[in-house]
Amino acid sequence: MEPFKPLDLNNNEKSDIESTEKIRCLILGSGPAGYTAAIYAARANLKPVVYTGLQMGGQLTTTTEVENYPGYPKGITGPEMMEDFKIQAERFGTEVRFGIATNADFTGGNLKVTIDDKKLIEADAVIIATGATAKYLGLEAEKRYTGMGVSACATCDGFFYRQKDVAVVGGGDTAAEEATYLAGLCNKVYMIVRRDVLRASKAMQKKVFDTANIEILWEHQAVDLYGENGVEGVVLVRKKGTPGEETVRIKIDGFFLAIGHTPNSEIFRDYIETDSVGYIKTVPGSTRTNVPGVFAAGDVQDPHYRQAVTAAGSGCMAAIDAERYLSDKR
Ligand code: NDP
Secondary structure, eight states, rough: OOOOOOOOTOOOTSSOEEEEEEEEEEEOOOSHHHHHHHHHHHTOOOOEEEOOOSSGGGGGGGEEESSSTTTTOOOEEEHHHHHHHHHHHHHHHHEEEOOOEEEEEEEOOOOEHHHHHEEEEEEEEEOOOEEEOOOOOOHHHHHHHTTTEESOOHHHHHHHHHEEHHHEOOOSSHHHHHHHHHHHHHEEEEEOOOSOOOOOOOHHHHHTTTTTTEEEEETTTEEEEEEEESSEEEEEEEEESTTTTTEEEOOOSSSEOOSSEEEEEGGGTSSSSSSSSOOOOOTTTSSSSTTTTTEEGGGGGGSSOOHHHHHHHHHHHHHHHHHHHHHHHH
């Protein structure tokens, strides 16, 4: 009997690859970083191809109003803004395709990326702008109430909970920011914090402590949600794993996750250096990764700012870095 051999997607003979293509500048991701890289790359005649990823337009498409992106003095909705980015990228000849990068192979200086497990692309330069995805606790109830009271974006969905009671899980800057934002809309905001301290910066902590309608539930962990046609409450365990452990139920209408993000860098990690969380490391002051010809922009390489405008800025840098790399190679 033949020994079991795992499927090798980089080997055309053994894999399901149906077609191959050579591309000068491959851009993965269609958030502000990806599209801005595309605008600059197209104008530099790099003939960029953008693969959008699963969520075309990126995380901003789940946001309602964007009010802090310069150039839109009256604000704009996230989906509209991303459509503008796309139109601008296409205006200069960017080809935008729907597809997901499912594998990467950067051995021997060849930059190969597989799309949808079917198409193998060999690129002269690759810009990774695959973004980050909000983390969930992993409770079955989170799935059950998706779109029915569970959210990972207060600025996107807070509006639906005006004058209601909500909970935010997490004790970092995101949780503190989301809790204070929701406090301005909602009747009451519970912060569910698993330790007896907040990880958030002192300035953000002060904001939370100074907001009358935020109540911190220290050393609590959410274990379940309940409700007939949507979230009506959360089941918490206080001081889990200690002799004083107790189960508490509180009534809420909205359950917001703010426990961090996971950078979408998984398929690159055999080749591209990341930090312990998975954020791609770039050479300071540039978007260059440890692999020549591969650049990273936006949230996939940014654990700190995570703003549309900073992502767009790094997308611009990535295209300029790619252009210089390619012209030096010529
Ligand atoms: P962080 O990783 O900083 O914080 C995550 C929080 O979620 C922590 O309190 C952590 O608890 C908690 N947590 C993680 N997993 C679980 C779990 N399974 N159950 C319960 N709680 C959990 O992520 P953030 O998204 O808050 O911030 C990411 C980065 O972005 C940080 O560098 C932050 O400073 C930055 N940022 C800056 C902002 C600003 O300056 N305005 C705004 C937002 C983010 P524990 O502490 O116990 O680990």
